Amino acid sequence: MNPILAQLAKLAHGPVPDAVRHGIPVRIIDIVGIAVRAARMDTSRAVIGFATDQCTAAQATAIGASDAMAATEAAFVNGVLAHSLDYDDTHLPSILHPSASVVPASLAVAEWRGVAGAALVDAVAVGLEVAVRLGMGGYDHQARQSVYFERGQHATSICGTVGSAAAAARLLGADTDGIAHAMSIACSMASGIIEANRAGGTVKRLHCGWAARAGVTAAQLAARGITGPATAVEGRFGLFRAFLGDQADLGAVISDLGDRWEAENIFYKPYPANHFTHTGIDAAIALRHRGLRLGDIDSVILEVAPPTVRTIGEPIEAKRLPETGYQAQFSGPYTVVAGLVGGEGLGVGLEDFRDALVHAPERRELMARVDVVGDPGFMDIYPFQFPSRLTVTTVTGHTLVSEVLANRGSPDRPLSTEELTTKYIDNTAGLVAEEVVHRTHDALCGLLTAPSIAGLLAPLTTLARTGEHP
Incomplete structure (x- = not known):
């Protein structure tokens, strides 16, 4: 051979x-x-x-x-x-x-x-x-x-x-x-x-x-x-x-x-967080759309494939208290809460991972109620997908369950051209002029027929500076 x-x-x-x-x-x-x-x-x-x-x-x-x-x-x-x-x-x-x-x-x-x-x-x-x-x-x-x-x-x-x-x-x-x-x-x-x-x-x-x-x-x-x-x-x-x-x-x-x-x-990633967290975010968004109110939540269990628990759920004390937006990107409790609270962009966006927001009292209090556990049954799917099940027990004793078995952005749940364009616009908006956003996007779309890529990235060298964290 x-x-x-x-x-x-x-x-x-x-x-x-x-x-x-x-x-x-x-x-x-x-x-x-x-x-x-x-x-x-x-x-x-x-x-x-x-x-x-x-x-x-x-x-x-x-x-x-x-x-x-x-x-x-x-x-x-x-x-x-x-x-x-x-x-x-x-x-x-x-x-x-x-x-x-x-x-x-x-x-x-x-x-x-x-x-x-x-x-x-x-x-x-x-x-x-x-x-x-x-x-x-x-x-x-x-x-x-x-x-x-x-x-x-x-x-x-x-x-x-x-x-x-x-x-x-x-x-x-x-x-x-x-x-x-x-x-x-x-x-x-x-x-x-x-x-x-x-x-x-x-x-x-x-x-x-x-x-x-x-x-x-x-x-x-x-x-x-x-x-x-x-x-x-x-x-x-x-x-x-x-x-x-x-x-x-x-x-x-x-x-x-x-x-x-x-x-x-x-x-593709629709959310700016560790990929293991994405179906949990989707499950949380689904419960919010079903009418779940934050004040009704008593406890939350996020079930995921067992190998992912150590990345997004251990040690649970640290995952419930991320100190930075970067740590929050690897936190099952935080990303679930972000989905429950509601975000921007494609559902949960970069603004949700600002350092200051990670310390918001409402989010900290909700994170304290989230457990992350492994479900061996998900191993039939993992790691071809990163499935999740979110179970919320309300203060009145009712149970709400949301299960998401396939990731958005995968071939099974592809992001549309419009959604990917929105992601590019969201990522560049406010950092370069709107005209530059659309011009660079169009130029990149036309790569297969472009005689040269000279100057392609030049409009992206001078960016507005509006803060430490995206």
């Missing part, structure tokens, strides 16, 4: 089906909009300052940065911004966020090299497919869980580094061997641990940016003759052995490769 990287490189160098290509511009739009909104954050300003201080060649545009910078640094900045709001898309069942690294890496190299929009679209498509396939290699079918996750590794940044390298190498004009070497080099750069999900800190926001930067770097080095081992994925001392031990599923990486595109199954 050919090495895995050789097979992935053949895919990455080849044609992209029209059905896949036509779905990519919207993914780019989604990431760009999220990055614009995230540019307001303190951590974003920190990485923009860091990248600017490197005083690199003016090759590509970083959103929110007044000066152009090297493609590697632009990829880093835009990747950090793309992942900072936890609003970026998700592939299941690998449970990784592929676009937040692949899109920034591709945008940076495409701008630097002056390629047409269609070339950018194709590079993003193959980069997503590579990242997702490597993520599937770490999915344990029996345990219904990501082995990367179980071992404390961040599959998003690990696989995103290699996917970004494939996309960048394609844009640099590499042949199949060159793309394979770029991905092989990237295997030595792939990294990311998820302790921050449990114990706090903002470092997780850097992961997709670092993956994008490393992917571009690997492609540049391969173009200059640096090489990597052909078996860097499945070899005795390769990426899978290092990160997955003996639990890698090689077949999942290469099964129907080129015939079935996993990139078509990536879920």
Whole structure:
């Protein structure tokens, strides 16, 4: 059997089906909009300052940065911004966020090299497919869980580094061997641990940016003759052995490769919170629409698939008392309350995760009444969906139940073109002029026929500054 990287490189160098290509511009739009909104954050300003201080060649545009910078640094900045709001898309069942690294890496190299929009679209498509396939290699079918996750590794940044390298190498004009070497080099750069999900800190926001930067770097080095081992994925001392031990599923990486595109199954996020919380939000919104009043609530039980409890429900004392909007994005109690109270945007929006709102007495009091428990029955669905059941007991002793088995934004419950446009407008509104919002959206929609992407991100470099948190 050919090495895995050789097979992935053949895919990455080849044609992209029209059905896949036509779905990519919207993914780019989604990431760009999220990055614009995230540019307001303190951590974003920190990485923009860091990248600017490197005083690199003016090759590509970083959103929110007044000066152009090297493609590697632009990829880093835009990747950090793309992942900072936890609003970026998700592939299941690998449970990784592929676009937040692949899109920034591709945008940076495409701008630097002056390629047409269609070339950018194709590079993003193959980069997503590579990242997702490597993520599937770490999915344990029996345990219904990501082995990367179980071992404390961040599959998003690990696989995103290699996917970004494939996309960048394609844009640099590499042949199949060159793309394979770029991905092989990237295997030595792939990294990311998820302790921050449990114990706090903002470092997780850097992961997709670092993956994008490393992917571009690997492609540049391969173009200059640096090489990597052909078996860097499945070899005795390769990426899978290092990160997955003996639990890698090689077949999942290469099964129907080129015939079935996993990139078509990536879920959009309608809510800016950890994806495990989304069906709970939907269940809460449904109960509110059924007439549930906040003053009628005595207790609430959020039932989810057992593996997700530790992320959004443990330790329950901390999840009921998030200190920041960022912590609230990983809190089952807070996100349920946000759905019950009612939000903006697509149902619960970025404004719901302001630090001040997290400390609002009404929300704190309601969070104290929410328990998060695992339901083994949901394992028949998880992790292809993240189902939830919300049971509310009222002060009069009545019980109300709302069950949501499929995520909004998934192929089973897709977001409409209008909803995705609304998301982009909401993310960019107030930060750039209304005319710029619509002009950039239209330009991104037209990528497949654009002769060049030069100047595409330029209108998004100077943004209004209206606060620390989005």
